[in-house]
Amino acid sequence: MSQIEVVAIFKVKPSDSAKAAELLKACTAPSRAESTNDTYIPCRDLDADGTFVFIERWDSREALQAHMETPHFKAMASALEPLLIEPLKVHILQPV
Numbered sequence: 001m002s003q004i005e006v007v008a009i010f011k012v013k014p015s016d017s018a019k020a021a022e023l024l025k026a027c028t029a030p031s032r033a034e035s036t037n038d039t040y041i042p043c044r045d046l047d048a049d050g051t052f053v054f055i056e057r058w059d060s061r062e063a064l065q066a067h068m069e070t071p072h073f074k075a076m077a078s079a080l081e082p083l084l085i086e087p088l089k090v091h092i093l094q095p096v
Helices: 016-032 061-067 070-085
Strands: 006-011 037-044 051-058 089-093
Touching: 016 037, 016 051, 016 061, 016 070, 051 070
Parallel strands: none
Antiparallel strands: 006 051, 006 089, 037 051
């Protein structure tokens, strides 16, 4: 397996920031409990209200894909989608 880093960025209306933060918090513990997850940190951008960044580390792309099929991820993604003001940006990275 080849470990990957993930940085995912999304934006919501500033008025939806509190709701988005709650959705992220609800997904954090079950995501961290996944055996193929090493790091799962949802962050709020302090200089851009309504902007959130996930910093994640997974065992592989396959592990990330499996995470995206879990009930907790699907529930969060479904609830977040109507709040997004622009498309989610996902960067799948590997150290050089």
